[in-house]
Amino acid sequence: MNATYSILIADDHPLFRTALLQSIQMAFNHTQLLEADSLDTLLRLLNQDEEIDLLLLDLKMPGTNGMSGLIQLRSEYPDLPIVVISASEEIAIVSQVKHYGAFGFIPKSSDMKTLIAALKQVLEGSPYFPESALIDTPSFDDVAERIASLTPQQYKVLSMLSDGLLNKQIAYELHVSEATIKAHLTAIFRKLDVKNRTQAVILLQEHHS
Structure with missing residues (x-):
């Protein structure tokens, strides 16, 4: 892909951020990458840069509580594509993420091939969710x-x-x-x-x- 993208990675684990950053750099030649380790840092970066094409958001980092970070971001930045990357892979969590307006969900256990394919799909304008989450599941309790x-x-x-x-x-x-x-x-x-x-x-x- 030759397009230039600006991607913001929000995760409080330095090792995972670095691994994700390196994976994206390998797959996308022309990409501006930003990092945030807390909700405060994330909001500051979003306020500074109006050109973010994609936010990769961990559900559990300082300043967030469950879905609260996603809900706040969805409310304040309704046009920003947000993809949740999380170790919590239960179908109920994925369903909540979809319900609260995320553009996608990528499990942290995904291999490199799956991760890159998911990011390409999202950047091309199509939501990405694991196949297990696309099966008809009972509605919210x-x-x-x-x-x-x-x-x-x-x-x-x-x-x-x-x-x-x-x-x-x-x-x-x-x-x-x-x-x-x-x-x-x-x-x-x-x-x-x-x-x-x-x-x-x-x-x-x-x-x-």
């Missing part, structure tokens, strides 16, 4: 549907709640008032059909376990 109904901001609040933050701390981190956080929590409890923050956190943690 009730809990997953309820969690999926949360807005990106509500999911962010719930994730921070799960991290043990108080309303005041969440309000500070998100630059909003405590009243706004309380309003979010009321909406979250209603959507999840729970009565308090403890039940909401347990629901989220069981869903991502």
